[in-house]
Amino acid sequence: MTYSGVNRSTSGLTAEDNYYGEGQEAYQSELRQSSISPEVSEFLYNLLEQILFTTQEEVQDKQRKGELSRLYDNYFYLSDKYYQLYRWPTVEEVSRHLNIDSEIEGWQISIFRRLYSELFIRHSLELSESKAPAPFSYSDYCDSMDIYLGLFNLLLNECKEPLNFDLPSQWIWDIINGFLKHHESFLIWRSQVKKRSLKERQLLRDSDNLWTVELVLNALNTLIKFSNINEQLEAYHKTKDPEAAKEAGNKYGRQPLYRNLGYFSLFALLKLHTQLGDFHEGLLSVKNIRITHQTLTRMTIPLSAINLVYNMGFCYFMMRRYLDVIRVFSEITQLTQSWSLGQGSISGEQIMKIQVELIVNKCNKILAFITPLIPQNFDDKTTKSLSRITTLNEAISTFRLEELRDYFYQCCPQFLPTTTPDYDNLVDQSESCVEHQWEVFLSDYIPQMFIPRVRGYLKFYASLPLSKLAEFLASEYAEFSQEQVEKYMIPNDIERLRSFLMCYKHKMYSPVWMGDSPLEGMHRSANDLEFYLDGDMIHIVERKKRDQTYEESFVDEILKLRDLRSQIIKPNQSFHQAQY
Amino acid sequence: MEEIKDILSNSKEKSNPGKSEVLQQFVLTQSKENTYCKEANIILLKMYTLFPECHHNLTVCLILLKALAALPETDFVLCKSLIPHNKHNDSGIARIFKMHQFLERCQFNEFWLYLKENEDIIKGVTGFKESILTYIKGVIKLTYKSLHRDMLSKLLYTKGKELDQLIAKEGWKLKENGTVEVRSSADFAAIASKQYSSFKEFSVQSISNSLYLDMNQ
Numbered sequence: 064m065t066y067s068g069v070n071r072s073t074s075g076l077t078a079e080d081n082y083y084g085e086g087q088e089a090y091q092s093e094l095r096q097s098s099i100s101p102e103v104s105e106f107l108y109n110l111l112e113q114i115l116f117t118t119q120e121e122v123q124d125k126q127r128k129g130e131l132s133r134l135y136d137n138y139f140y141l142s143d144k145y146y147q148l149y150r151w152p153t154v155e156e157v158s159r160h161l162n163i164d165s166e167i168e169g170w171q172i173s174i175f176r177r178l179y180s181e182l183f184i185r186h187s188l189e190l191s192e193s194k195a196p197a198p199f200s201y202s203d204y205c206d207s208m209d210i211y212l213g214l215f216n217l218l219l220n221e222c223k224e225p226l227n228f229d230l231p232s233q234w235i236w237d238i239i240n241g242f243l244k245h246h247e248s249f250l251i252w253r254s255q256v257k258k259r260s261l262k263e264r265q266l267l268r269d270s271d272n273l274w275t276v277e278l279v280l281n282a283l284n285t286l287i288k289f290s291n292i293n294e295q296l297e298a299y300h301k302t303k304d305p306e307a308a309k310e311a312g313n314k315y316g317r318q319p320l321y322r323n324l325g326y327f328s329l330f331a332l333l334k335l336h337t338q339l340g341d342f343h344e345g346l347l348s349v350k351n352i353r354i355t356h357q358t359l360t361r362m363t364i365p366l367s368a369i370n371l372v373y374n375m376g377f378c379y380f381m382m383r384r385y386l387d388v389i390r391v392f393s394e395i396t397q398l399t400q401s402w403s404l405g406q407g408s409i410s411g412e413q414i415m416k417i418q419v420e421l422i423v424n425k426c427n428k429i430l431a432f433i434t435p436l437i438p439q440n441f442d443d444k445t446t447k448s449l450s451r452i453t454t455l456n457e458a459i460s461t462f463r464l465e466e467l468r469d470y471f472y473q474c475c476p477q478f479l480p481t482t483t484p485d486y487d488n489l490v491d492q493s494e495s496c497v498e499h500q501w502e503v504f505l506s507d508y509i510p511q512m513f514i515p516r517v518r519g520y521l522k523f524y525a526s527l528p529l530s531k532l533a534e535f536l537a538s539e540y541a542e543f544s545q546e547q548v549e550k551y552m553i554p555n556d557i558e559r560l561r562s563f564l565m566c567y568k569h570k571m572y573s574p575v576w577m578g579d580s581p582l583e584g585m586h587r588s589a590n591d592l593e594f595y596l597d598g599d600m601i602h603i604v605e606r607k608k609r610d611q612t613y614e615e616s617f618v619d620e621i622l623k624l625r626d627l628r629s630q631i632i633k634p635n636q637s638f639h640q641a642q643y
Numbered sequence: 644m645e646e647i648k649d650i651l652s653n654s655k656e657k658s659n660p661g662k663s664e665v666l667q668q669f670v671l672t673q674s675k676e677n678t679y680c681k682e683a684n685i686i687l688l689k690m691y692t693l694f695p696e697c698h699h700n701l702t703v704c705l706i707l708l709k710a711l712a713a714l715p716e717t718d719f720v721l722c723k724s725l726i727p728h729n730k731h732n733d734s735g736i737a738r739i740f741k742m743h744q745f746l747e748r749c750q751f752n753e754f755w756l757y758l759k760e761n762e763d764i765i766k767g768v769t770g771f772k773e774s775i776l777t778y779i780k781g782v783i784k785l786t787y788k789s790l791h792r793d794m795l796s797k798l799l800y801t802k803g804k805e806l807d808q809l810i811a812k813e814g815w816k817l818k819e820n821g822t823v824e825v826r827s828s829a830d831f832a833a834i835a836s837k838q839y840s841s842f843k844e845f846s847v848q849s850i851s852n853s854l855y856l857d858m859n860q
Contacts, residue, residue, distance in 0.1 A: 566748050
């Protein structure tokens with residue numbers, strides 16, 4: 064442990080590093096450990112060494128990358144061991160510790176500093192969200208913005224040529240995801256005006272360009288453009304040949320580092336737009352990604368795959384494309400079985416397991432809104448998890464809206480309060496975003512809440528007069544007051560029932576994905592029960608039980624085999640594969 | 644038009660408040676010429692959420708009416724998600740929300756009556772009523788095998804000769820007892836059997852993809 068012995072104030076931070084100075088008050092003694100333990104020290108030396116080495120051309124092989132991902136796992140292990148209550152040492156302390164000061168030239172050193180800063184700030188944010196007494200401050204947010212933008216700039220602009228450098232995909236995903244997390248955290252922190260001190264409010268008032276949505280959108284779009292990932296994916300869909308896709312890449316896009324950065328930025332863009340309530344733009348930003356069993360098994364980073372599927376599913380959910388929600392979600396429940404999560408002792412994996420489960424739970428809750436309307440045949444795993452949440456059926460048929468609201472709040476993404484808060488009147492607006500989306504959803508959902516009961520009756524008949532069904536429903540909904548009947552349009556008379564049956568048909572007739580871009584689709588009826596009106600008589604079309612054709616029994620058998628295979632062959636754990 | 648294309652294809656321009664004027668103008672053009680560009684309108688609404696100082700109520704109303712005319716698509720719900728809560732009480736916006744509710748719940752007669760009282764709001768949107776009629780006809784085709792002429796008249800808010808012309812144009816048959824035949828029952832049976840296999844279609848497709856890739860590995 065050799066300190067360079069240079070006084071902090073004169074340690075000669077380069078101009079680009081100046082902004083770290085601002086945040087130092089926050090890292091005062093109580094937030095960090097005073098000395099660097101030997102184990103951490105070894106980690107830091109190894110990390111520096113690896114970064115210096117991997118950038119040399121002759122050692123660009125898989126072994127090196129494996130070494131980096133081992134180190135990355137080690138980072139989680141050390142965070143767990145030494146930094147559960149404290150922040151990691153600042154980048155200046157580390158530089159001093161490793162005896163690298165700004166006089167040492169070379170972008171490798173800058174990369175090391177930037178990457179380390181990112182690990183540091185990401186960990187600090189996580190720390191501030193746990194119980195530890197280390198809240199994120201205004202200057203921390205300033206720092207985090209500079210760290211991320213600095214890292215992206217270093218990777219893209221500051222060099223005229225692409226860097227000859229690579230990182231494990233998991234690390235890249237975590238960087239992109241961390242970038243979004245800081246943005247989200249800042250917007251929420253800012254919107255909680257009541258909790259902000261007078262000084263903080265003054266600082267916020269004076270800085271309207273800190274962590275803005277445009278800034279994040281621009282950064283992600285720049286990464287996507289540089290890596291020309293969209294062009295590569297298009298080429299891949301045309302030819303189904305990963306080589307042809309690489310051909311389509313420019314000098315940046317051909318490198319795994321940039322391709323992965325671009326690829327994950329697409330996921331991030333989808334997530335961000337979803338959080339802003341722009342579900343159309345969200346799906347548009349992943350227009351070149353197809354969710355199939357095949358593509359999903361190729362995604363080696365479980366968290367990225369599950370985030371993609373969840374956000375797409377939620378967009379479909381808000382667009383009332385229920386069959387598509389069911390399709391993407393049932394793929395993911397199959398996949399989670401094949402990921403060997405949380406079996407290692409590494410804390411990184413444990414965290415990942417918890418996060419994956421959290422999102423799978425959300426997916427199941429979304430499905431709970433849909434299954435009462437469209438009973439489908441799910442695979443066993445989904446059915447099992449759904450059996451735990453069938454209580455929603457009750458809530459839907461009896462209009463317990465508060466219960467439904469709680470459910471929606473639990474399964475929706477964190478919506479972002481984008482408008483600058485009113486610092487004088489101190490009204491918290493973080494709640495109002497999700498409330499708004501809930502109301503939009505509810506007004507679309509209410510007319511569909513009669514479906515389960517009506518379906519129940521229709522199933523028993525071949526034909527049924529409107530008046531008879533209206534009578535049945537009137538007795539079902541007898542406990543509702545006239546006011547409620549008007550408000551929810553409860554179909555307990557012929558006129559309202561007629562409207563409802565049309566509405567039923569209309570709501571269940573939506574686009575279904577047919578293999579192209581996620582937004583495209585052909586209109587299909589999601590009804591499993593076909594009926595029509597002949598004057599005032601409802602006729603239910605009997606579905607003839609057909610003999611299973613050869614084709615269908617083959618498909619069934621192949622599907623069984625596929626599931627079996629995906630359980631036996633775990634997805635390739637090697638860190639570099641073309642991820643299409 | 645060139646400028647619009649530029650905004651649509653360049654993701655950086657999508658969050659540039661300087662472009663709101665152009666997009667606003669484009670909404671007017673769409674309303675006048677009865678064209679529709681969902682992407683551009685959604686981009687503009689998003690801009691309003693990010694830069695509330697640009698917000699322009701009249702444009703929002705026009706966008707909503709255009710989205711209403713796009714029924715049965717869910718464009719209106721998408722737009723609604725992007726309109727901040729505090730704007731929902733604006734009289735224009737609130738009235739269009741009401742119209743949307745009638746249409747979504749298929750209370751068509753109520754919708755026409757409401758529209759008659761609020762005719763002023765759709766001024767400037769060319770072809771609005773025609774688009775709504777197309778939507779309603781679509782819903783009728785989904786639901787009815789046959790219905791009485793009087794009922795049809797109520798749903799479409801069309802009477803006499805005009806209604807007869809409409810029936811003839813759609814190829815529906817008017818019987819002597821006043822019943823209008825919309826579709827045959829065989830049509831519905833066909834829909835039912837199609838629905839059955841739609842899930843298998845996905846499976847077949849994803850299997851053929853995976854077989855293809857397996858062979859190439």
